Amino acid sequence: MTTLRPGVREAYLVRRKLTVSGEQAAARDCAEALDALPGINSVTLTGNRLTLSYDATVANLDALEQAINDFGLGVKRRGLAGIRFGYYRFVDQNIRDNATHEPWCCHRLPPNVKK
Template identity: 45%
Template sequence: MVKRTLTLTGLQERERVSMCEEIDQLLGIDEVLFIHRADKLLLAYDPTHVDLDDIEAVVQRHGGEFAANWWNRVKAGYYRFVDQNVRDNAKHEPHCCHKLPPGRNRHK
């Protein structure tokens, strides 16, 4: 589970509630909160099931977008990087460091 905070722009008052409801229906979303005074979207989600691009698509369908300021772009890029690492690590099959390499005999 990861927690994310991003600033949004362009959302009308009536779209905020329906946007949050639609995001909340995505698989892997644990919590969605919109702080309307600061135009901040707070999220908690499992990046193995949903990613920031899925959430951004919902925001755009409701007429909003991630704010284009420098800090918001840096955070969004970092969030995407970390989410991809979480997905890659979830797919990785662990191995034991104490095993002999394949083809090696234990007894000589």
Template identity: 40%
Template structure:
């Protein structure tokens, strides 16, 4: 799949899928939360499963992160579940998001290139 098949701001190499159980979701705030998350730059797709109260979101981790999505949830009176499994996943997701951002900003260099002048050699 190429980058052309994705929404603007989303590169497949940085695309991550997240599933989190939520608390405090009502009929009033559900549609607002989903539409505001969907409008963020770097979001590929977002959906909410009412039967399991789970938010599914795919995003480019160089443009979005879980902290920003959680802030949006809290602004509308919702939050991630306090369950231990959700908190473990949350920590892991944040760790991976930060690694993706750090790797995207890193400039690779080649350490096995021939030096311009060899040590001990003389110019003729």
């Protein structure tokens, strides 16, 4: 089990690997800035790869990409990396939707259906 920061729930914890392009000094500064954002559990920079671990109900992949772009870095979105980024976005949205969903019993009508 990993150590979680306050505000990060283990049930919604995801780990994403993003390849960034730009200067190494800017990438280090970006990793430190991302590490301070709410919902982020950990940020690791290895070469040109950022490994982010965050609560998908609190942090948003698009907002993280915008924060990375603000440091003058780019996120690789071509080829397989683009497919992976789209998949990450889909899964994160699914986690957010499921976190707010209210389950209902199969022996009753759903709450939004009237008799």
